[in-house]
Amino acid sequence: MSQSHVKANEKHPLFPIKNVIGFVLSLILTFVALGLGAAHILPFGPIMLIIMGLAVLQIAVQLFFFMHFMESDGPAYHVIGLTIGIINAVAVIGGTIWVMTFNSQVH
Known part of the structure; x- marks a missing residue:
């Protein structure tokens, strides 16, 4: 071998x-x-x-x-990807909660 x-x-x-x-x-x-x-x-x-x-x-x-x-032994690209993923998740979840809260205030 x-x-x-x-x-x-x-x-x-x-x-x-x-x-x-x-x-x-x-x-x-x-x-x-x-x-x-x-x-x-x-x-x-x-x-x-x-x-x-x-x-x-x-x-x-x-x-x-x-x-x-x-x-991983290489550069920390996975940390950058994870950070972008967390930012996107917070934006989507926060935006969803904001829209749902706004909709409940209108009615």
Whole structure:
């Protein structure tokens, strides 16, 4: 075997335990959010805050376990892309809330 093939196998083990852990964490976060929404054990506001917190955790799991966010050796282009994505998400969500609030004030 060549040196590059041996190094590639060292970097990527046969059993992808990191992907399995990320998948299980994603399932747990999803089912906790679903259970909270379906059980109606708390008022609407606290449930929405908890579900939003779980969504942020879900984003972190996706970034670190599946998208290998911190494993890059090169320039930090992924940080720039993530920043642009966050700005776009805030603009879309903020604009949607603003439009919905304006619509409720008109009627």
